[in-house]
Amino acid sequence: xxxxxxxxxxxxxxxxxxxxxxxxxxxxxxxxxxxxxxxxxxxxxxxxxxxxxxxxxxxxxxxxxxxxxxxxxxxxxxxxxxxxxxxxxxxxxxxxxxxxxxxxxxxxxxxxxxxxxxxxxxxxxxxxxxxxxxxxxxxxxxxxxxxxxxxxxxxxxxxxxxxxxxxxxxxxxxxxxxxxxxxxxxxxxxxxxxxxxxxxxxxxxxxxxxxxxxxxx
Amino acid sequence: xxxxxxxxxxxxxxxxxxxxxxxxxxxxxxxxxxxxxxxxxxxxxxxxxxxxxxxxxxxxxxxxxxxxxxxxxxxxxxxxxxxxxxxxxxxxxxxxxxxxxxxxxxxxxxxxxxxxxxxxxxxxxxxxxxxxxxxxxxxxxxxxxxxxxxxxxxxxxxxxxxxxxxxxxxxxxxxxxxxxxxxxxxxxxxxxxxxxxxxxxxxxxxxxxxxxxxxxx
Numbered sequence: 222x223x224x225x226x227x228x229x230x231x232x233x234x235x236x237x238x239x240x241x242x243x244x245x246x247x248x249x250x251x252x253x254x255x256x257x258x259x260x261x262x263x264x265x266x267x268x269x270x271x272x273x274x275x276x277x278x279x280x281x282x283x284x285x286x287x288x289x290x291x292x293x294x295x296x297x298x299x300x301x302x303x304x305x306x307x308x309x310x311x312x313x314x315x316x317x318x319x320x321x322x323x324x325x326x327x328x329x330x331x332x333x334x335x336x337x338x339x340x341x342x343x344x345x346x347x348x349x350x351x352x353x354x355x356x357x358x359x360x361x362x363x364x365x366x367x368x369x370x371x372x373x374x375x376x377x378x379x380x381x382x383x384x385x386x387x388x389x390x391x392x393x394x395x396x397x398x399x400x401x402x403x404x405x406x407x408x409x410x411x412x413x414x415x416x417x418x419x420x421x422x423x424x425x426x427x428x429x430x431x432x433x434x435x436x437x438x
Numbered sequence: 439x440x441x442x443x444x445x446x447x448x449x450x451x452x453x454x455x456x457x458x459x460x461x462x463x464x465x466x467x468x469x470x471x472x473x474x475x476x477x478x479x480x481x482x483x484x485x486x487x488x489x490x491x492x493x494x495x496x497x498x499x500x501x502x503x504x505x506x507x508x509x510x511x512x513x514x515x516x517x518x519x520x521x522x523x524x525x526x527x528x529x530x531x532x533x534x535x536x537x538x539x540x541x542x543x544x545x546x547x548x549x550x551x552x553x554x555x556x557x558x559x560x561x562x563x564x565x566x567x568x569x570x571x572x573x574x575x576x577x578x579x580x581x582x583x584x585x586x587x588x589x590x591x592x593x594x595x596x597x598x599x600x601x602x603x604x605x606x607x608x609x610x611x612x613x614x615x616x617x618x619x620x621x622x623x624x625x626x627x628x629x630x631x632x633x634x635x636x637x638x639x640x641x642x643x644x645x646x647x648x649x650x651x652x653x654x655x
Contacts, residue, residue: 246623311645328541425618426455
């Protein structure tokens with residue numbers, strides 16, 4: 222009997238999952254500088270996270286640090302990249318090719334982190350049928366058909382806020398499985414759909430507020 | 439003796455500050471639909487936050503709900519917009535005009551949330567001296583001089599990760615007071631500098647991970 226097979230895939234704690242990309246960014250730098258080994262203490266000094274926490278976070282990966290030497294940098298980069306899904310190609314549609322949607326299509330960074338935008342969708346007749354940086358823009362009514370054609374699972378939602386829920390409903394009906402929501406609207410989805418809210422504008426409020434507090438001291 | 443004067447400006451809890459933009463996005467929709475009043479219970483149904491939490495969050499603002507009627511929508515939009523700093527104009531520099539930096543300059547959404555990008559900075563001779571969407575790009579060496587000229591407080595950091603800390607040091611030396619960090623690097627700054635990390639690529643790892651968990655069920 223192989224007990225491992227009975228163990229369900231473990232949900233990694235979200236805080237760990239949020240810290241791993243920080244470690245990756247740092248160890249990639251070390252790799253560029255041809256540094257061979259790094260300890261959790263060294264990472265701790267750079268990243269401002271407790272060394273024991275780092276060791277705990279990295280224990281989720283298929284890598285072991287050596288006593289007094291630490292982790293092999295190249296292997297750590299590879300394991301983190303694989304684990305975080307940055308090496309695979311995840312196909313995505315951009316829903317709403319306005320200013321932010323077009324910007325995300327143009328951003329080469331996303332593809333370096335495993336996201337491959339294969340098409341855009343809009344309702345504006347001036348946009349439909351055009352190409353943005355080699356990515357074709359279809360009419361929203363074609364979403365279900367194109368989902369079947371491209372086999373895409375991820376929708377990047379960049380429509381104006383007043384269309385956020387309607388667009389979400391269409392995305393779910395069209396068979397996509399995850400929505401990366403850039404609108405400030407709290408969209409509602411069935412339980413089996415993955416949602417990630419990335420409201421960059423909401424972060425502005427945090428900056429303004431903290432600046433006000435610091436300057437009033 | 440006026441006791442109010444002795445009370446220091448209160449730091450709003452960050453979770454509250456994160457929720458307020460959601461309420462704003464929703465009540466703006468109601469305003470567009472000419473709806474006059476909204477209760478915390480109605481907001482609660484749309485936003486999926488407890489009604490008592492919403493009432494508590496809104497108690498930080500200069501607005502009172504009426505029993506059985508709720509909040510005046512127009513006043514709530516105005517108070518939230520003011521409170522969150524979206525109505526003021528906050529000048530910002532973009533540091534690193536690569537793919538993401540240029541995308542942020544082009545995004546009209548930022549100005550609607552009170553952020554006014556007045557100049558960009560880069561080290562690439564091909565970029566320096568050009569304009570991106572009417573925003574002039576200067577050499578990084580001019581940062582301190584341009585900070586004095588424009589009176590800018592916010593730096594939007596979009597340099598490649600290997601330059602993140604060096605660029606941060608220059609930003610701090612040049613007299614800017616807040617850094618909106620889009621790199622996945624954990625930059626280090628003095629205590630009086632405001633930092634907001636918005637690592638959109640790190641959010642990709644969260645999406646990929648949750649998709650893997652849901653599809654393996």
